[in-house]
Amino acid sequence: MTSPSLVNGETASTSQSILRPSLLFRTRLTILLLMAHATTVAAPIVIAHRGASGYLPEHTLAAKAMAHAQGADVIEQDVVLTHDDVPIVLHDIHLDAVSDVAEKFPGRQRTDGRFYVLDFTLDEIRQLRVSERRNPTTGQPVFPGRFPPEKNAFPIPTLEEELNLLAGLARSTGREAGIYPEIKQPAWHRDQGHDISPIVLEVLRRHGYDAPEARCHLQCFDATEVRRLRHDLGWKGRLVLLVEDFPRDISPAEDPLLAAGVLDDLARTVDGIGPAMARVLDDDGSPTRLTAAAHAAGLVVHPYTLRCDRLPTFAANADALLTALFTEAGVDGVFTDFPDVCVRWITTHAPASSRR
Ligand code: CA
DSSP: OOOHHHHHSOOOOSHHHHHHHHHHHHHHHHHHHHHHHHHHSOOOEEEETTTTTTTSOTTOHHHHHHHHHTTOSEEEEEEEEOTTOOEEEOSSSBSTTTBOHHHHSTTOOOTTSOOBGGGSOHHHHTTOOBOSOBOTTTOOBSSTTSSOTTOOOBOOOBHHHHHHHHHHHHHHHSOOOEEEEEEOOHHHHHHTTOOHHHHHHHHHHHTTOOSTTSSBEEEESOHHHHHIIIIISOOOSEEEEEEOOOOTTSOGGGOGGGSTTHHHHHTTTOSEEEEBGGGTBOTTSOBOSHHHHHHHTTOEEOOBOBOTTSOOTTOSSHHHHHIIIIIIIOOSEEEESOHHHHHHHHHHHSOGGGOO
Protein backbone atom coordinates (compact mmCIF):
# COMPACT_ATOMS: atom_id res chain seq x y z
CA MET A 1 0.00 0.00 0.00
CA THR A 2 1.25 3.51 -0.76
CA SER A 3 2.56 5.37 2.27
CA PRO A 4 0.11 7.97 3.56
CA SER A 5 2.96 10.41 3.80
CA LEU A 6 3.52 10.19 0.07
CA VAL A 7 -0.12 10.73 -0.67
CA ASN A 8 -0.82 13.46 1.83
CA GLY A 9 2.54 15.14 1.86
CA GLU A 10 2.64 14.69 5.66
CA THR A 11 5.22 12.96 7.80
CA ALA A 12 4.50 10.45 10.56
CA SER A 13 7.12 11.00 13.26
CA THR A 14 5.34 9.62 16.32
CA SER A 15 3.21 6.57 16.92
CA GLN A 16 0.18 8.80 17.53
CA SER A 17 0.61 10.77 14.34
CA ILE A 18 0.88 7.58 12.32
CA LEU A 19 -2.82 7.03 12.93
CA ARG A 20 -3.93 10.50 11.94
CA PRO A 21 -2.42 10.57 8.44
CA SER A 22 -3.81 7.10 7.93
CA LEU A 23 -7.31 8.29 8.80
CA LEU A 24 -6.84 11.41 6.71
CA PHE A 25 -5.64 9.27 3.85
CA ARG A 26 -8.66 7.00 4.00
CA THR A 27 -11.02 9.95 4.17
CA ARG A 28 -9.38 11.64 1.20
CA LEU A 29 -9.27 8.41 -0.72
CA THR A 30 -13.01 7.97 -0.14
CA ILE A 31 -13.68 11.50 -1.38
CA LEU A 32 -11.48 10.94 -4.43
CA LEU A 33 -13.27 7.70 -5.23
CA LEU A 34 -16.66 9.40 -4.89
CA MET A 35 -15.51 12.20 -7.18
CA ALA A 36 -14.21 9.67 -9.72
CA HIS A 37 -17.53 7.84 -9.57
CA ALA A 38 -19.48 11.07 -10.10
CA THR A 39 -17.45 11.99 -13.16
CA THR A 40 -17.38 8.56 -14.80
CA VAL A 41 -21.03 7.53 -14.36
CA ALA A 42 -22.71 9.26 -17.29
CA ALA A 43 -26.12 10.81 -16.94
CA PRO A 44 -28.84 8.77 -18.64
CA ILE A 45 -29.44 9.61 -22.28
CA VAL A 46 -32.69 10.93 -23.73
CA ILE A 47 -33.65 9.08 -26.91
CA ALA A 48 -36.26 10.94 -28.95
CA HIS A 49 -38.64 8.14 -29.94
CA ARG A 50 -39.57 8.76 -33.61
CA GLY A 51 -38.48 12.38 -32.91
CA ALA A 52 -40.42 14.69 -30.60
CA SER A 53 -43.42 12.60 -31.57
CA GLY A 54 -45.55 13.85 -28.67
CA TYR A 55 -45.71 17.19 -30.47
CA LEU A 56 -45.42 16.53 -34.22
CA PRO A 57 -46.27 13.53 -36.42
CA GLU A 58 -43.75 10.73 -35.82
CA HIS A 59 -40.68 10.42 -38.03
CA THR A 60 -41.22 13.70 -39.86
CA LEU A 61 -38.16 15.91 -40.26
CA ALA A 62 -40.09 18.54 -38.29
CA ALA A 63 -40.34 16.12 -35.34
CA LYS A 64 -36.61 15.40 -35.60
CA ALA A 65 -35.66 19.09 -35.68
CA MET A 66 -37.88 19.73 -32.64
CA ALA A 67 -36.26 16.82 -30.76
CA HIS A 68 -32.85 18.30 -31.50
CA ALA A 69 -33.98 21.73 -30.32
CA GLN A 70 -35.36 20.21 -27.11
CA GLY A 71 -31.92 18.83 -26.29
CA ALA A 72 -32.42 15.12 -27.02
CA ASP A 73 -29.09 13.29 -26.81
CA VAL A 74 -30.13 10.81 -29.47
CA ILE A 75 -32.82 10.75 -32.19
CA GLU A 76 -34.43 7.51 -33.36
CA GLN A 77 -35.03 6.35 -36.93
CA ASP A 78 -37.18 3.32 -37.85
CA VAL A 79 -36.14 2.12 -41.29
CA VAL A 80 -38.09 0.23 -43.96
CA LEU A 81 -37.43 -0.28 -47.68
CA THR A 82 -39.27 1.03 -50.71
CA HIS A 83 -39.90 -1.15 -53.78
CA ASP A 84 -36.70 0.24 -55.31
CA ASP A 85 -34.71 -0.56 -52.15
CA VAL A 86 -34.38 2.96 -50.77
CA PRO A 87 -34.33 3.04 -46.97
CA ILE A 88 -36.97 5.46 -45.67
CA VAL A 89 -37.81 6.52 -42.13
CA LEU A 90 -41.19 5.12 -41.14
CA HIS A 91 -42.33 2.99 -38.21
CA ASP A 92 -44.48 0.45 -40.03
CA ILE A 93 -44.06 -1.75 -43.08
CA HIS A 94 -47.53 -0.35 -43.89
CA LEU A 95 -48.37 3.19 -44.99
CA ASP A 96 -52.05 3.44 -44.09
CA ALA A 97 -51.90 4.36 -40.37
CA VAL A 98 -49.89 7.55 -40.92
CA SER A 99 -50.39 8.68 -44.53
CA ASP A 100 -52.94 9.52 -47.21
CA VAL A 101 -51.96 6.49 -49.32
CA ALA A 102 -55.55 5.20 -49.62
CA GLU A 103 -56.65 8.49 -51.25
CA LYS A 104 -53.60 8.91 -53.47
CA PHE A 105 -53.30 5.27 -54.61
CA PRO A 106 -56.72 3.61 -54.38
CA GLY A 107 -56.62 -0.08 -55.22
CA ARG A 108 -52.95 -0.55 -54.39
CA GLN A 109 -53.63 -2.41 -51.13
CA ARG A 110 -52.89 -6.12 -50.77
CA THR A 111 -55.61 -8.67 -50.11
CA ASP A 112 -55.35 -7.99 -46.36
CA GLY A 113 -56.45 -4.40 -47.05
CA ARG A 114 -53.07 -2.89 -46.07
CA PHE A 115 -50.81 -0.68 -48.20
CA TYR A 116 -47.19 -1.89 -47.98
CA VAL A 117 -44.19 0.42 -48.33
CA LEU A 118 -42.47 -2.32 -50.35
CA ASP A 119 -45.15 -2.02 -53.07
CA PHE A 120 -44.33 1.66 -53.73
CA THR A 121 -41.32 3.27 -55.36
CA LEU A 122 -39.60 6.23 -53.77
CA ASP A 123 -41.17 8.50 -56.41
CA GLU A 124 -44.60 7.30 -55.31
CA ILE A 125 -43.74 7.57 -51.61
CA ARG A 126 -42.74 11.19 -52.23
CA GLN A 127 -46.34 11.97 -53.30
CA LEU A 128 -47.69 10.98 -49.87
CA ARG A 129 -48.27 13.21 -46.86
CA VAL A 130 -47.80 12.03 -43.28
CA SER A 131 -50.21 12.82 -40.47
CA GLU A 132 -50.54 11.95 -36.80
CA ARG A 133 -51.09 8.21 -36.34
CA ARG A 134 -54.64 6.87 -36.69
CA ASN A 135 -56.12 3.48 -36.04
CA PRO A 136 -56.37 2.17 -39.64
CA THR A 137 -59.61 0.33 -38.84
CA THR A 138 -61.52 3.10 -37.06
CA GLY A 139 -59.73 6.15 -38.50
CA GLN A 140 -59.53 7.59 -34.97
CA PRO A 141 -56.30 9.22 -33.72
CA VAL A 142 -54.22 6.92 -31.51
CA PHE A 143 -53.21 9.86 -29.29
CA PRO A 144 -56.19 12.25 -29.35
CA GLY A 145 -54.45 15.19 -27.63
CA ARG A 146 -51.56 15.36 -30.06
CA PHE A 147 -51.02 17.15 -33.38
CA PRO A 148 -54.31 17.27 -35.36
CA PRO A 149 -54.41 14.31 -37.80
CA GLU A 150 -56.14 16.37 -40.50
CA LYS A 151 -53.09 18.62 -40.75
CA ASN A 152 -50.83 16.56 -42.94
CA ALA A 153 -48.27 18.78 -44.63
CA PHE A 154 -45.33 16.46 -44.02
CA PRO A 155 -43.39 14.32 -46.50
CA ILE A 156 -41.83 10.93 -45.64
CA PRO A 157 -38.03 11.31 -45.39
CA THR A 158 -35.40 8.90 -46.63
CA LEU A 159 -32.77 7.77 -44.11
CA GLU A 160 -30.21 9.79 -46.06
CA GLU A 161 -32.33 12.95 -45.84
CA GLU A 162 -32.68 12.59 -42.09
CA LEU A 163 -28.94 12.01 -41.56
CA ASN A 164 -28.25 15.12 -43.65
CA LEU A 165 -30.70 17.13 -41.51
CA LEU A 166 -28.98 16.01 -38.30
CA ALA A 167 -25.51 16.72 -39.72
CA GLY A 168 -26.71 20.18 -40.71
CA LEU A 169 -28.12 20.84 -37.24
CA ALA A 170 -24.88 19.63 -35.62
CA ARG A 171 -23.03 22.26 -37.62
CA SER A 172 -25.46 25.15 -37.29
CA THR A 173 -26.13 24.67 -33.55
CA GLY A 174 -22.74 23.27 -32.50
CA ARG A 175 -24.46 20.32 -30.80
CA GLU A 176 -24.43 16.84 -32.30
CA ALA A 177 -27.30 14.49 -31.51
CA GLY A 178 -26.61 10.79 -31.86
CA ILE A 179 -28.75 8.48 -33.98
CA TYR A 180 -30.57 5.25 -33.08
CA PRO A 181 -31.66 3.53 -36.32
CA GLU A 182 -33.87 0.43 -36.10
CA ILE A 183 -33.92 -2.14 -38.87
CA LYS A 184 -37.62 -3.08 -39.13
CA GLN A 185 -38.71 -6.66 -39.75
CA PRO A 186 -35.61 -7.93 -41.59
CA ALA A 187 -36.97 -11.50 -41.92
CA TRP A 188 -40.19 -10.21 -43.48
CA HIS A 189 -38.24 -8.00 -45.88
CA ARG A 190 -36.12 -11.01 -46.90
CA ASP A 191 -39.23 -13.15 -47.43
CA GLN A 192 -40.40 -10.44 -49.83
CA GLY A 193 -37.09 -10.60 -51.71
CA HIS A 194 -35.45 -7.52 -50.16
CA ASP A 195 -32.43 -7.73 -47.82
CA ILE A 196 -32.71 -4.58 -45.74
CA SER A 197 -29.70 -4.87 -43.40
CA PRO A 198 -26.80 -4.49 -45.91
CA ILE A 199 -28.63 -1.55 -47.51
CA VAL A 200 -29.01 0.27 -44.18
CA LEU A 201 -25.40 -0.51 -43.20
CA GLU A 202 -24.14 0.99 -46.46
CA VAL A 203 -25.86 4.32 -45.69
CA LEU A 204 -24.66 4.34 -42.08
CA ARG A 205 -21.08 3.55 -43.12
CA ARG A 206 -21.11 6.29 -45.74
CA HIS A 207 -22.07 8.74 -42.99
CA GLY A 208 -19.30 7.55 -40.67
CA TYR A 209 -21.40 5.73 -38.11
CA ASP A 210 -19.77 2.27 -38.25
CA ALA A 211 -17.26 2.66 -35.40
CA PRO A 212 -17.48 1.70 -31.72
CA GLU A 213 -17.14 5.33 -30.65
CA ALA A 214 -19.58 6.74 -33.24
CA ARG A 215 -22.74 8.32 -31.84
CA CYS A 216 -24.94 5.59 -33.21
CA HIS A 217 -26.81 2.68 -31.68
CA LEU A 218 -28.13 0.27 -34.29
CA GLN A 219 -31.19 -1.59 -32.98
CA CYS A 220 -33.37 -4.52 -33.98
CA PHE A 221 -35.96 -6.82 -32.37
CA ASP A 222 -34.67 -9.82 -34.33
CA ALA A 223 -31.99 -11.65 -32.30
CA THR A 224 -30.89 -13.70 -35.31
CA GLU A 225 -30.47 -10.58 -37.41
CA VAL A 226 -28.55 -8.85 -34.62
CA ARG A 227 -26.03 -11.71 -34.65
CA ARG A 228 -25.86 -11.49 -38.44
CA LEU A 229 -25.21 -7.72 -38.29
CA ARG A 230 -22.31 -8.20 -35.90
CA HIS A 231 -20.73 -11.46 -37.00
CA ASP A 232 -21.56 -11.78 -40.73
CA LEU A 233 -22.09 -8.22 -41.97
CA GLY A 234 -19.25 -6.81 -39.84
CA TRP A 235 -21.04 -3.97 -38.05
CA LYS A 236 -18.44 -2.36 -35.75
CA GLY A 237 -20.68 0.26 -34.13
CA ARG A 238 -22.88 -0.04 -31.09
CA LEU A 239 -25.68 -2.57 -31.30
CA VAL A 240 -28.81 -3.01 -29.20
CA LEU A 241 -31.25 -5.91 -29.07
CA LEU A 242 -34.82 -4.73 -28.53
CA VAL A 243 -36.93 -6.93 -26.29
CA GLU A 244 -40.70 -6.98 -26.31
CA ASP A 245 -43.05 -6.94 -23.37
CA PHE A 246 -43.63 -10.16 -21.41
CA PRO A 247 -46.11 -12.71 -22.49
CA ARG A 248 -49.04 -12.22 -20.13
CA ASP A 249 -48.55 -15.55 -18.41
CA ILE A 250 -45.14 -14.85 -16.86
CA SER A 251 -44.00 -12.41 -14.19
CA PRO A 252 -40.89 -10.18 -14.25
CA ALA A 253 -39.17 -12.58 -11.85
CA GLU A 254 -39.46 -15.28 -14.51
CA ASP A 255 -37.96 -13.10 -17.27
CA PRO A 256 -36.16 -15.51 -19.64
CA LEU A 257 -33.41 -12.88 -19.97
CA LEU A 258 -32.50 -13.65 -16.34
CA ALA A 259 -31.87 -17.34 -17.01
CA ALA A 260 -28.26 -18.38 -16.39
CA GLY A 261 -25.88 -17.24 -19.11
CA VAL A 262 -28.43 -15.49 -21.34
CA LEU A 263 -27.25 -11.92 -20.78
CA ASP A 264 -23.56 -12.93 -20.79
CA ASP A 265 -24.14 -14.65 -24.12
CA LEU A 266 -25.90 -11.57 -25.51
CA ALA A 267 -22.99 -9.39 -24.40
CA ARG A 268 -20.77 -11.23 -26.89
CA THR A 269 -22.83 -9.64 -29.67
CA VAL A 270 -24.56 -6.49 -28.43
CA ASP A 271 -23.72 -3.48 -26.29
CA GLY A 272 -27.13 -3.16 -24.74
CA ILE A 273 -30.78 -4.12 -24.59
CA GLY A 274 -33.87 -2.05 -25.30
CA PRO A 275 -36.60 -3.71 -23.24
CA ALA A 276 -40.25 -2.78 -22.91
CA MET A 277 -40.61 -0.72 -19.74
CA ALA A 278 -42.61 -3.46 -18.00
CA ARG A 279 -39.46 -5.61 -17.96
CA VAL A 280 -37.51 -3.05 -15.89
CA LEU A 281 -40.29 -1.76 -13.62
CA ASP A 282 -42.80 -3.96 -11.87
CA ASP A 283 -46.54 -3.20 -11.79
CA ASP A 284 -46.01 -1.10 -8.65
CA GLY A 285 -43.09 0.81 -10.18
CA SER A 286 -40.35 -0.98 -8.25
CA PRO A 287 -37.32 -2.15 -10.26
CA THR A 288 -37.16 -5.71 -11.53
CA ARG A 289 -33.82 -7.53 -11.44
CA LEU A 290 -33.21 -6.99 -15.15
CA THR A 291 -31.29 -3.69 -15.12
CA ALA A 292 -28.81 -4.79 -12.45
CA ALA A 293 -28.34 -8.17 -14.17
CA ALA A 294 -27.77 -6.51 -17.55
CA HIS A 295 -25.25 -4.11 -16.02
CA ALA A 296 -23.43 -7.05 -14.42
CA ALA A 297 -23.13 -8.55 -17.91
CA GLY A 298 -21.75 -5.26 -19.24
CA LEU A 299 -24.89 -4.24 -21.14
CA VAL A 300 -26.55 -0.83 -21.16
CA VAL A 301 -30.33 -0.71 -20.70
CA HIS A 302 -32.53 1.67 -22.74
CA PRO A 303 -36.22 0.89 -22.09
CA TYR A 304 -39.12 2.14 -24.22
CA THR A 305 -41.37 4.23 -24.21
CA LEU A 306 -42.08 7.18 -21.90
CA ARG A 307 -45.29 8.91 -23.02
CA CYS A 308 -46.67 11.69 -20.83
CA ASP A 309 -50.13 11.01 -22.24
CA ARG A 310 -49.96 7.25 -21.57
CA LEU A 311 -48.25 6.71 -18.23
CA PRO A 312 -48.28 3.37 -16.40
CA THR A 313 -50.87 3.31 -13.62
CA PHE A 314 -48.32 3.45 -10.79
CA ALA A 315 -46.85 6.76 -12.02
CA ALA A 316 -48.70 9.91 -10.90
CA ASN A 317 -46.75 11.94 -13.46
CA ALA A 318 -43.79 11.74 -15.84
CA ASP A 319 -41.31 12.87 -13.18
CA ALA A 320 -42.34 10.00 -10.90
CA LEU A 321 -41.76 7.55 -13.75
CA LEU A 322 -38.38 9.11 -14.55
CA THR A 323 -37.33 8.82 -10.89
CA ALA A 324 -38.34 5.14 -10.90
CA LEU A 325 -36.41 4.53 -14.13
CA PHE A 326 -33.26 6.55 -13.55
CA THR A 327 -32.85 6.73 -9.76
CA GLU A 328 -34.38 3.44 -8.66
CA ALA A 329 -33.87 1.05 -11.58
CA GLY A 330 -30.72 2.83 -12.80
CA VAL A 331 -31.34 2.51 -16.54
CA ASP A 332 -28.89 4.22 -18.92
CA GLY A 333 -31.40 6.06 -21.09
CA VAL A 334 -35.02 6.05 -22.16
CA PHE A 335 -36.97 6.21 -25.38
CA THR A 336 -39.52 8.99 -25.11
CA ASP A 337 -42.09 10.84 -27.22
CA PHE A 338 -41.44 13.87 -24.96
CA PRO A 339 -37.69 14.63 -24.98
CA ASP A 340 -38.12 18.02 -23.28
CA VAL A 341 -39.69 16.44 -20.17
CA CYS A 342 -36.81 13.96 -19.81
CA VAL A 343 -34.12 16.57 -20.48
CA ARG A 344 -35.68 18.75 -17.77
CA TRP A 345 -35.64 15.86 -15.26
CA ILE A 346 -31.97 15.11 -15.96
CA THR A 347 -30.98 18.78 -15.78
CA THR A 348 -32.62 18.97 -12.36
CA HIS A 349 -31.46 15.66 -10.92
CA ALA A 350 -28.22 14.48 -12.52
CA PRO A 351 -24.89 15.91 -11.30
CA ALA A 352 -23.63 18.58 -13.70
CA SER A 353 -20.29 16.76 -14.07
CA SER A 354 -22.03 13.72 -15.60
CA ARG A 355 -24.06 15.54 -18.23
CA ARG A 356 -23.05 15.21 -21.82
CA1 CA B 1 -38.37 1.94 -33.10
